[in-house]
Amino acid sequence: xxxxxxxxxxxxxxxxxxxxxxxxxxxxxxxxxxxxxxxxxxxxxxxxxxxxxxxxxxxxxxxxxxxxxxxxxxxxxxxxxxxxxxxxxxxxxxxxxxxxxxxxxxxxxxxxxxxxxxxxxxxxxxxxxxxxxxxxxxxxxxxxxxxxxxxxxxxxxxxxxxxxxxxxxx
Amino acid sequence: xxxxxxxxxxxxxxxxxxxxxxxxxxxxxxxxxxxxxxxxxxxxxxxxxxxxxxxxxxxxxxxxxxxxxxxxxxxxxxxxxxxxxxxxxxxxxxxxxxxxxxxxxxxxxxxxxxxxxxxxxxxxxxxxxxxxxxxxxxxxxxxxxxxxxxxxxxx
Numbered sequence: 001x002x003x004x005x006x007x008x009x010x011x012x013x014x015x016x017x018x019x020x021x022x023x024x025x026x027x028x029x030x031x032x033x034x035x036x037x038x039x040x041x042x043x044x045x046x047x048x049x050x051x052x053x054x055x056x057x058x059x060x061x062x063x064x065x066x067x068x069x070x071x072x073x074x075x076x077x078x079x080x081x082x083x084x085x086x087x088x089x090x091x092x093x094x095x096x097x098x099x100x101x102x103x104x105x106x107x108x109x110x111x112x113x114x115x116x117x118x119x120x121x122x123x124x125x126x127x128x129x130x131x132x133x134x135x136x137x138x139x140x141x142x143x144x145x146x147x148x149x150x151x152x153x154x155x156x157x158x159x160x161x162x163x164x165x166x167x168x169x170x
Numbered sequence: 171x172x173x174x175x176x177x178x179x180x181x182x183x184x185x186x187x188x189x190x191x192x193x194x195x196x197x198x199x200x201x202x203x204x205x206x207x208x209x210x211x212x213x214x215x216x217x218x219x220x221x222x223x224x225x226x227x228x229x230x231x232x233x234x235x236x237x238x239x240x241x242x243x244x245x246x247x248x249x250x251x252x253x254x255x256x257x258x259x260x261x262x263x264x265x266x267x268x269x270x271x272x273x274x275x276x277x278x279x280x281x282x283x284x285x286x287x288x289x290x291x292x293x294x295x296x297x298x299x300x301x302x303x304x305x306x307x308x309x310x311x312x313x314x315x316x317x318x319x320x321x322x323x324x325x
Binding site: 024025026027028029030031032033035042043044045047048049050051052055056084086125145150162165 | 202203205206207210220230231232233235236237238265267268269270271272274276291302303304306
């Protein structure tokens with residue numbers, strides 16, 4: 001009776017385990033990777049030690065934060081996104097959407113899903129967790145994905161709102 | 171199984187092991203952001219990220235952080251700069267934005283004098299598994315625009 005598998009089966013299993021990633025993937029991004037969407041936001045956009053923010057008391061900032069998208073880890077396979085934020089405004093809210101620039105479509109070229117907000121009166125740190133249908137905009141597999149985030153204007157002397165960073169899991 | 175096939179598989183495995191012993195690194199163009207909005211018009215891309223400001227300009231460069239290569243495993247950072255000016259200087263430090271709260275922590279500054287083109291930094295324990303790491307680079311003033319050429323991360 002033969003108890004051990006043949007040598008070539010053992011070696012093949014070792015080779016396969018070396019070649020194939022056997023774990024879930026995560027990627028963590030600093031808020032400083034985001035860029036303002038509109039020209040008007042260029043004058044308010046700042047990246048501080050606490051993250052990306054609007055430094056202007058009169059205007060907020062709309063940010064675009066690109067998704068991770070490769071053949072090995074496509075954004076269409078993202079299972080969860082967690083965005084770490086700080087809402088410093090007692091009168092305005094943070095708004096976030098999962099969006100994509102549609103490669104082959106007429107204007108407006110953009111599709112979004114999973115819109116999430118704080119409330120106008122909320123002040124403090126928060127985490128938006130998006131999964132399932134929230135991520136529909138990234139499911140096509142050939143468009144260009146990003147997060148859209150609106151941060152309120154600075155409130156008073158110290159009421160900054162921040163995108164601290166985000167984590168995608170695949 | 172033929173001896174040739176067995177030998178080929180053994181060589182493949184040995185080759186993978188040898189490759190894994192090499193020191194992993196990644197190289198990055200300096201796609202950094204200015205800290206202050208008023209500095210945005212001063213910064214431009216010319217042989218790297220350069221500043222035309224008559225004052226020091228500080229930029230923040232996010233550090234890649236993935237499960238395959240977490241920033242907490244980076245052992246060395248090499249920031250490459252050019253000195254077209256004889257009086258300019260650069261300073262670099264590793265920092266992290268805390269995931270919760272508004273705290274931020276930075277390590278010690280590393281400096282470049284007018285003749286040094288590589289600033290080497292050991293981030294130590296600044297980049298931790300849960301926070302958002304970045305480099306803070308200050309571009310000093312000079313009589314010519316001096317760019318940050320890029321940076322290399324060694325794991």
